[in-house]
Amino acid sequence: MGAAISAVGVSRAFEDGSVALDGVSLDVAPGSVAVLVGPSGCGKTTLLRMIAGLDRPTRGTVTVDGAGAGDEGGPAAVAIAFQEPRLLPWRSTVRNVALPLELHGVRRRERLARARGMLGLVGLADAHRKLPGQLSGGMRMRAAIARALVTRPRVLLLDEPFGALDEITRHVLDDLVLAIRAELGMTVVLVTHSIAEAAYLGDRIFVMAPAPGRIVRTVEPGFGARGPALRASVPYASLMADLLQSLGTAMAASSGGRAA
Numbered sequence: 001m002g003a004a005i006s007a008v009g010v011s012r013a014f015e016d017g018s019v020a021l022d023g024v025s026l027d028v029a030p031g032s033v034a035v036l037v038g039p040s041g042c043g044k045t046t047l048l049r050m051i052a053g054l055d056r057p058t059r060g061t062v063t064v065d066g067a068g069a070g071d072e073g074g075p076a077a078v079a080i081a082f083q084e085p086r087l088l089p090w091r092s093t094v095r096n097v098a099l100p101l102e103l104h105g106v107r108r109r110e111r112l113a114r115a116r117g118m119l120g121l122v123g124l125a126d127a128h129r130k131l132p133g134q135l136s137g138g139m140r141m142r143a144a145i146a147r148a149l150v151t152r153p154r155v156l157l158l159d160e161p162f163g164a165l166d167e168i169t170r171h172v173l174d175d176l177v178l179a180i181r182a183e184l185g186m187t188v189v190l191v192t193h194s195i196a197e198a199a200y201l202g203d204r205i206f207v208m209a210p211a212p213g214r215i216v217r218t219v220e221p222g223f224g225a226r227g228p229a230l231r232a233s234v235p236y237a238s239l240m241a242d243l244l245q246s247l248g249t250a251m252a253a254s255s256g257g258r259a260a
């Protein structure tokens with residue numbers, strides 16, 4: 001089962017005076033997909049880093065299953081994947097995926113078996129011996145997700161994971177995220193600049209505005225089954241139009257009310 005994530009009154013000010021987040025509160029239900037959208041610089045990555053325990057709020061709290069994010073011995077493992085796959089070019093795909101287990105001291109035979117299993121789950125069963133340079137962009141991203149999942153985290157954080165990919169590959173990988181979530185049951189927090197992706201994947205969508213970074217709107221689309229029928233539906237199109245408008249307002253706020 002995935003973990004519940006909660007942020008209460010979270011602010012993050014940096015030493016140079018910039019305020020990346022100001023009073024952000026959010027709740028993510030266990031096993032759900034939360035999406036963060038908002039203009040560049042509104043604090044999306046900063047918020048993900050705090051959920052991962054890689055950074056701490058200057059005010060407020062971030063908890064994962066009730067424990068402080070990143071606390072020693074905290075109950076829920078959190079994994080993060082970024083826009084660039086960041087695979088080691090000299091290691092085969094399976095050895096890239098096995099790397100987190102290697103760092104945890106898991107024995108060779110077991111870690112390779114688990115990495116193979118995870119590659120199967122992301123549709124790369126036949127590519128385990130290839131080097132990253134021999135994979136397509138979409139395949140590299142699948143491998144990066146397999147590597148994030150190999151330790152069986154209860155929370156998967158994805159920061160703009162498919163931004164560099166073409167639209168069709170992106171649709172396929174959006175469905176992959178849902179399939180993996182159904183199989184492994186983890187909680188997902190996804191940052192995206194794509195409104196289509198946000199509307200498709202989000203059980204809860206948080207629209208953020210910058211300077212200072214904050215949540216200006218929370219949307220729960222309530223879509224049940226995802227798939228081609230949803231992508232072609234009127235409620236989906238309306239949600240996209242609605243989100244676009246909210247983002248436009250957030251952008252206008254970021255340029256001090258001036259037209260961008």
Ligand SMILES: Nc1ncnc2c1ncn2[C@@H]1O[C@H](COP(=O)(O)OP(=O)(O)OP(=O)(O)O)[C@@H](O)[C@H]1O
Nearest residue numbers: 014016018019020039040041042043044045046047
């Ligand atoms: N280490 C840091 N020191 C100073 N300011 C920082 C630091 N990290 C982030 N910031 C500032 O905090 C704000 C939010 O940054 P963040 O990277 O979280 O934005 P983002 O929403 O992820 O943007 P993007 O969509 O471009 O990735 C920005 O104004 C940024 O300049």
Ligand SMILES: [Mg+2]
Nearest residue numbers: 044045046159
């Ligand atoms: Mg970012």
